Amino acid sequence: MKKQGFTFEKLKIASFDFTCCEGCQLQLTNKESTLTDFFELLDIRTFREISSEKYDDYDIALIEGSISRQDEVERLTTIRSQAKTLIAFGTCACFGGVNSLKNKFPLKEVVAEVYPDMPVETLLVRKVSDVVKVDLSIHGCPVNKEEVERILVNLVTGSQVSLPKYPVCVECKELLNTCLFELGEICLGPITRAGCNAVCTTGKTPCLGCRGPSEEINMPAFLELIKERKLSQNDFQEKITFYNAFEAFTSYEA
Ligand code: SF4
Ligand code: SF4
Ligand code: SF4
Numbered sequence: 668m669k670k671q672g673f674t675f676e677k678l679k680i681a682s683f684d685f686t687c688c689e690g691c692q693l694q695l696t697n698k699e700s701t702l703t704d705f706f707e708l709l710d711i712r713t714f715r716e717i718s719s720e721k722y723d724d725y726d727i728a729l730i731e732g733s734i735s736r737q738d739e740v741e742r743l744t745t746i747r748s749q750a751k752t753l754i755a756f757g758t759c760a761c762f763g764g765v766n767s768l769k770n771k772f773p774l775k776e777v778v779a780e781v782y783p784d785m786p787v788e789t790l791l792v793r794k795v796s797d798v799v800k801v802d803l804s805i806h807g808c809p810v811n812k813e814e815v816e817r818i819l820v821n822l823v824t825g826s827q828v829s830l831p832k833y834p835v836c837v838e839c840k841e842l843l844n845t846c847l848f849e850l851g852e853i854c855l856g857p858i859t860r861a862g863c864n865a866v867c868t869t870g871k872t873p874c875l876g877c878r879g880p881s882e883e884i885n886m887p888a889f890l891e892l893i894k895e896r897k898l899s900q901n902d903f904q905e906k907i908t909f910y911n912a913f914e915a916f917t918s919y920e921a
Contacts, residue, residue, distance in 0.1 A: 681713035681725035687732030691757035758808035767911035808877035832882035839865035
């Protein structure tokens, strides 16, 4: 197709939900001001939130959600064999997300508590890359619509995809927010990848790290800050394990 002098092929894209709330897929459909332009880039092959039609030929698969059942493992494996590019879409897919809280308790007890009269088949929650190869990760609970649009334009035009390496604090400071550490709260902004425009801290809610570790993470300095301020170790552990996004750092103690 032709647009503004450039010629490009629409991306054949399919979106699939696994264990999740589907909030990330909704992000793509709820910004009406850019939706028409956005869809000019895409040939939607399967996307439950957008169309009831389903086609099995696609180049890009967006995978939303974590993996918590055997039938999901099989479905994901089939999608992987079909897709040229598989994208872990949102925090559940990238890290396990809030569903991973289930893994903190014995599986049998969880099932008995939540489904006392209805036995269900359920596994420990896994991120997508624990099951199949992931080509690209888009972080966030939910994903940031502008960031998704930018990444998909990069893919359409064959440009390099780049994500912010710096932490949420950079965006938060640009917005001139009062730091929540000054109000006695633990905020994971200093160690979390930016790209959400500090949406939580701007609303006076501490960052829980849904976008995972920033590439410039300095965990020792962050722990020192918590110690210096005499903030709660329990609070730190609860926050850093909430989305399972800091798996590699959970043995750290403030
Ligand atoms: S990452 Fe958050 S918004 Fe997206 S599917 Fe998971 S729980 Fe929902
Ligand atoms: S509120 Fe959080 S994100 Fe904002 S500057 Fe303070 S630590 Fe950083
Ligand atoms: S402020 Fe933190 S928890 Fe909130 S959206 Fe951004 S990265 Fe996620």
